[in-house]
Amino acid sequence: METRRQRIISLLEERDYSPSELALALGLRGKGSVKTILEDLRAIQRTLKKEGKVLLIKPAECRNCGFRFKPEIKVPSRCPRCKSEWIEEPRFKIERRR
Template sequence: MMTRRQRIIKLLEERDYSPSELVLGLELRGRGAKKTVLEDLKAIQRTLKREGKVLLIKPAECRKCGFVFRPEINIPSRCPKCRSEWIEEPRFKIEAR
């Protein structure tokens, strides 16, 4: 039986995922599911450094004005440029260095 973080690593080695897609793929439930996935991604990022792998981050982007956020493990709630809440979530993928 694999842990949740091991399952996330396996998924991210295959292709890129948004936090929402990971929640669905892992069949997580509850209000804090996205927050749990984001915390797991932060821990996974630290672990990967020791294994010679890297967590690639495609940054979140505002769907209204196109503003691109910093590449980080976070889901912004509002665009600082136009104040829109229509935000495309960041995407994550694991690759070997």
């Protein structure tokens, strides 16, 4: 039986996912589900270095003004430029390091 983090790694090796999509794919529900996924992604990022893999991050982006956030493992709540809360979540994918 795979752990939740092993399952996340398997999913991210296939294609990119947002934290909300990962929570749905794993059957996590509730207020803290995205927070749990983000914590898992931070831990996964540290372990991947030992395996010769890398966690790619497509940064979050404001759907209102197009502002691109830093590529980091977090979901911003508000755009610093236009103050909109209409934020596209970051997307994550795992690839082998070249």
